[in-house]
Amino acid sequence: MPKIQISPSILSADLARLGDDVKAVLDAGADVIHFDVMDNHYVPNLTFGPAILTALRDYGITAPIDVHLMVEPVDDLISQFADAGANMISFHPEASQHVHRSLQLIKQRGIQAGLVLNPGTPLSVLDEVLHELDFVLIMSVNPGFGGQQFIPHSLDKIKRLQQLINEKELNCYICVDGGVKTDNIAEITAAGASYFVAGSAIFNADDYQQAISTMRDNAEQALSS
Numbered sequence: 001m002p003k004i005q006i007s008p009s010i011l012s013a014d015l016a017r018l019g020d021d022v023k024a025v026l027d028a029g030a031d032v033i034h035f036d037v038m039d040n041h042y043v044p045n046l047t048f049g050p051a052i053l054t055a056l057r058d059y060g061i062t063a064p065i066d067v068h069l070m071v072e073p074v075d076d077l078i079s080q081f082a083d084a085g086a087n088m089i090s091f092h093p094e095a096s097q098h099v100h101r102s103l104q105l106i107k108q109r110g111i112q113a114g115l116v117l118n119p120g121t122p123l124s125v126l127d128e129v130l131h132e133l134d135f136v137l138i139m140s141v142n143p144g145f146g147g148q149q150f151i152p153h154s155l156d157k158i159k160r161l162q163q164l165i166n167e168k169e170l171n172c173y174i175c176v177d178g179g180v181k182t183d184n185i186a187e188i189t190a191a192g193a194s195y196f197v198a199g200s201a202i203f204n205a206d207d208y209q210q211a212i213s214t215m216r217d218n219a220e221q222a223l224s225s
């Protein structure tokens with residue numbers, strides 16, 4: 001049975017007290033911190049650079065950090081985020097001229113490598129590189145903003161990806177990002193995902209611990225049924 005992982009997206013954190021809010025979600029049971037990097041070029045929003053990741057490490061955050069690059073180009077920032085202490089790095093295939101080379105840059109640093117598929121990006125972009133990936137991140141909203149609605153067609157895409165991974169007997173796990181909530185995580189798990197990025201559902205909750213444990217319980221129930 002795959003391990004369920006809950007990864008709060010700092011896009012929805014209280015940015016004026018980011019270090020404390022990250023500590024709070026980790027204390028509440030989060031497995032990984034999802035770090036959204038936006039460049040106002042690949043996506044129409046601007047967020048965090050490697051200096052912020054370094055600041056979190058210096059503040060005592062030792063938990064795994066999952067860097068989602070919504071930038072173009074990617075290679076230079078892969079090296080900078082590797083230096084800053086990322087544990088997972090993913091990027092969008094449209095944003096790299098040489099996808100295989102960019103993946104090698106991540107893997108050479110001993111970091112888990114993933115590709116991110118937008119709602120409009122077909123699974124066929126994975127054909128020649130799926131065997132190189134530790135994970136695939138399925139965007140279930142268009143990237144750029146937190147608080148959007150889950151796109152239902154994503155469920156079918158996750159199922160088809162899981163089938164592909166099974167057919168090829170790969171260890172690659174499926175992550176989902178966008179509109180993940182306590183009331184839809186079970187069906188997303190049943191489709192094949194085991195890693196859940198959630199921003200507003202966690203950081204906007206009154207009780208982080210309750211939000212995370214409800215998500216985990218609902219996902220684990222779906223796995224065992």
Ligand SMILES: O=C(CO)[C@H](O)[C@H](O)COP(=O)(O)O
Nearest residue numbers: 009143144146147179199200
């Ligand atoms: O990558 C993202 C947007 O590009 C965010 O991680 C994502 O949308 C999470 O926010 P929410 O859970 O509120 O939908």
